[in-house]
Amino acid sequence: MGLVEWDSSYSVGIKEIDEQHKKLFSLFNELHGAMRKGRGSDKMSKILMEMKDYTEYHFSSEEELMEKYDYPEDDLKEQIDNHEEFVEKLNEFIEDHNKGKLTVSVEVLNFLTGWLKNHIKSVDTKMRGFFENKEL
Structure with a gap:
């Protein structure tokens, strides 16, 4: 069993995005x-x-x-802000790791997986209702 397991509660109802989320879960489990x-x-x-x-x-x-x-402007801005925050933090981890300042610890994994799970369930699932009747 991996650190994070995909289940239907993470589905945003958009096949392409759900598949990408599954890939992210896989990468976190690989790490x-x-x-x-x-x-x-x-x-x-x-x-x-x-x-x-x-x-x-x-x-x-x-x-x-x-x-x-x-997509509603405020929700899109929230999404972009969340994405930028995550990439910034991930870049910090990578930089520290490459400089030998950081080993990939449980703390790092907990941040990464916690962010991913919370982001999908609290921000990404808003997409489900919006895109429900769209032809994707």
């Missing part, structure tokens, strides 16, 4: 598994960079979809 097995710094760096690249791709996908369908 957790590597940490538990004591993988080297190079492996951790590789996973963190993949996570960074994929989250930026995913966030861009969400934001483009929201803009395309005229």
Whole structure:
């Protein structure tokens, strides 16, 4: 069992976005598994960079979809602000890790997974109602 498990409560009702969220869960579990097995710094760096690249791709996908369908401006701003906050924090972790100041600890994993789960359930699920009757 991974650190975070996907279930239907995380679904936003948009197949493309749900699949991207599942991939993010998979990356978090890969990072957790590597940490538990004591993988080297190079492996951790590789996973963190993949996570960074994929989250930026995913966030861009969400934001483009929201803009395309005229998602409410305040909710879009909240989404963008949340995304920027996460990327900034992830970049800090990566920079500290690369400088040898940070090992990927339970604290880092808890922040990353807590943010992901809370963000999906509190911010992303708002999309479900908005996009429910849209042709996607």
